[in-house]
Amino acid sequence: MTTDTARHVPDRLDSPLRSAVFSWEMLLVLVAVAIFIVNSISSPYFLNAWSLSDLTFNFTEKGLIALAMALLIIAGEIDLSVAAIIALASTLMGMALQAGADTPLLVAIGIGVGLLCGAFNGLLVTRLGLPSIVVTIGTMSLFRGIAYIILGDQAYKGYPQNFAFFGQGYVGWVISFELTLFLAAAVVFWFLLHRTSFGRAVFAIGNNPVASAFSGVRVERVKFILFLLTGLMSGIAAVLITSRLGSTRPSIAQGYELEVITMVVLGGVNILGGAGSILGVVLAAFIMGLVTFGLGLMNVPGIVMSIFVGLLLIAVIALPIIWSRFRERRA
Amino acid sequence: MKALAKNRETWLLAAIALLVAVIALRFPAFARPGNLLSVFNDTSILIILALGQMAVILTRSIDLSMASNLAFTGMAVAMTNAAYPEIPVVLLIVMAMAVGTALGALNGALVWKLGIPPIVVTLGTLTIFRGATFVLSGGAWVNADQMSQGFIALPRTAILGLPMLSWFAIAAIAAFHLLMTRTALGRSIYAAGINPTAAVYAGIDVGRTKFLAFCLSGMVAGLSGYLWISRYVIASVEVANGYELSIIAACVIGGVSIAGGIGSVAGAGLGALFLGIIGSALPVINISPFWQLAISGSAIILAVVLNARGERRQGRIILRRAEA
């Protein structure tokens, strides 16, 4: 072992630059660039500001949830109910619409329902000490189930004109409101996770919840806040999706939870907790958008795209493992 | 008697009996043996799937890809049947189980040989298998008129008054009971889940055990692929979409601990039956079927709360020991 005398323990060994070059995020950047190039070569329509702008709609809503989900998974928990929260929030927004609510109230209801659902998950997990994977499988059925009870096979339509801005509007030129919101949220979550003591607590809890509690981290409170944040982002996503589609059905956002989790894992977040970065998640969101959009340009149906996403998920985790085995064997 | 009262399965059975009794108060026809048997028949596929999922969860893993496996295998046998109607159905069933096992083995190998967490592996194969179903079929459906008579008739053929579909479920229950309680593999599955470290010391290869559990879940998913298609007489890419969560729900309600090591064939079967009864009862008692999802969600939450109460860890209880 290379140990120094105590007097000279340096703060860091590697330079920040060196660790950045050999990081997961760099790998994701390379993958993104590769897909970008392939897309540009294979379709003449790809390299066009409006195409690229359309591309972002593929991931902004899921990406918003993925930001919060990343923190939750780093802390060692998971929320499978996010898509169901969207369904319930959207349904209740539709109900409010029928009762004559205006746009600000609709947004408030969407976000409020998200927060309430998140709080419900958080209470079950932290107060009763239940495993979040099972709790949220339950609430996933419950939340969407309530949406079905309210709506059945009906749909709410006729959202007000100015409500459409959130999911369809542009801030300027080709920059959509959704993309702007996603990037702003990414900055906020990056700051929260990597630059605040709350974020540090998230990492600590994910690596060792017991030692964290002994160290004065309020583990239950942090976890509760994380569920609340995930609920909040799901509520915001519900507003965006409802606005973009202009209608609500109880089957809205079906299967989103798995795509969100794929995004998070692809972004380098350890599914077992304790490690991950917001930059990685943002890059993964872009990659998934690029893949889906690129395949779409090549007229590959959506369901086939999912094969690529699934393969990508397994490959990015398997390849480093295979590579390190290979190197060990040669060493 | 005391052991019986401590038993999760007993409580679940009592809950089911109570549920049936309450429904029967208003709608006596529901509790008629004939109707109950048909409820069982309707639940058969969920029961079979839950048994495979149970084996996987017992080893501290999870299989999210079962429904996609079912869709792929179902499409594969349906297309084979449409193209070669002369192939006997028995052979198709063997084929379904083989294809399902192969897909399960793929999951298992990734978990065993590469050490990737099961939730990640099966999240990936969940989308891959369903996408592959589309590639296989080109997005087309296989309809009733393309399937052979024997293919469609088999699950409906009554033997001793019970349709073959029910017999499949009964056989699966018996086979899994035997497997889990009477074979080295079954006991290894429990041991690997209860205490993986100790299992290694007892000479059990934990990784291999997980692999075999995934093969089992794949096999029942494949079998269910045939059963599903032949029962609902349509094969499409959308078959059983999202059903993986119902399967897990059946296990959770049946007292299978997501942390591994705890659970039984009876529990998983009863958990599935509980969901099946609710599904069948809703139209009878004039509640919109749209209630089903919310009710099963509440049942899952209730089940996990109750299970957790039984498993809560206690302190050392130093004082009581001193007084004793």
Add this chain to the structure above:
Amino acid sequence: MLHHPHPAHVVRDPPHEGEGGASLLTLSGVSKSFPGVRALSGVSLSLYPGEVTALVGENGAGKSTLVKILTGIYQPDEGEIRIGGAPVKLPTAHAAFEQGITAIHQETVLFDHLTVAENIFLGHAPRTWLGTIDWRTMRDNAREVLETMGAGIDPDALLSDLGIANKHLVAIARAMSIDARIVIMDEPTAALSAKEIEELFLLIEFLKSQKKAILFISHKFDEIFRIADRYTVFRDGQMVGEGLLAGTTQNQLVRMMVGRAVDQIFPERQPKIGAPLLAVSGLSHPTEFDDISFELRQGEILGFYGLVGAGRSEVMQAIAGMTRVSRGTITLGRREIAPKSAADAIDAGIVYVPEERGRQGVVIGLPIFQNVSLPSLKRTSKSGVLRLAEEFRLARTYTERLDLRASSLSQDVGTLSGGNQQKVVIAKWLATEPKVIILDEPTKGIDIASKAAVHGFMAELVAEGLSVIMVSSELPEILGMSDRVVVMREGRMVAIRENRDLDAETLVRFAAGIAP
């Protein structure tokens, strides 16, 4: 190369004459390295049928690596294992099991939700003609084995319903059932009561009568001299002595273990004890402890002695806010406090350095500096925003004081040795600048050099006016470091005395409940 010469300093008894012949198991020249650590280098060990060999050594001496090699979990890099004279390979746990080697571990390696019978026969259950498990025969065989041992355990009982002592019996029954020739007992008495230990010793006598070769790993010398016939001493991954226990003294063994005389490892200090700082009065918990009252004074080291499981950690965790109490008060300075979490206690100025370093102390996966700053984040951050420079400064200050050996402060704390991890653990709580620091078994499982560093550091702390509570089960540590000592037994305080009025025997009597 196979027969490694022993290092020159190895203490060897003369060849064993006329006492039952050849060894059953022989290890020679066995080495094992892990990245950065040489866990075993060229060790040898012999086990004899019908005899108990005690393996002694400090934690980190290589004992657990040896056990893992013998049970097929690890593969030695070099060296040879012979059983009954023939060289064997143990590539898997199953291979070791088939060679008749079985281990009874510290944390019993059994299966909670399975029955006793199945725990005994898992992996080698009797089969029916169909190849399925024959439960009836299994149950009968289990009952038979348990009866031969004189253990009244129901084979159908679930293991989770048994106490630790009975779990050990099941483990031994398992060894009997596979007709093990070699039984490894890795600190089997750690969690047992005195009565249960006696029962275990009866069983070991029984195993000896069955001509089993037994490897007995323990830290407790009284037990070793009670039950073992031979000893083997490991130090820093090397075998440094072996022989017959008869005619060997405890001091000789200890000297081999530590490589020097044991006296004078504790720092000299002139205690400057001030006014009472912490007053605990009538503290009670529904199930764990009752009516605990004591005072801790400024600049004092208050030792808490007792047997494992006497409730000392539980009391300390209550004072540190980790568990709730049913009754009683805690007063710090003039203010009564009722911490509801560790965070509350840290804010008040009381920190608890937990016993289980890996589980409760370090956050493996985070770098050293983040471990150190974790309880002090409120101070190193500004309105919730991290300030890395502050964190590094804090980490540097405290790790340097503790003489931490590491290549950088950004290194994952999991890559450090046990002793250095313990230094990080102490540093992290000390960095909160507490008024009272509670150290729970501060030197458990760390090497001698780190132990001395920790003790020296404690002396410095109290000299600076900090007040220390030290929970320890090691008599020399209690007597060498404390100003006053509280003794607990079965959740209650049984004595509080000035250290100068105490000796080892008195302490043991109090802790064991034997009237003086």
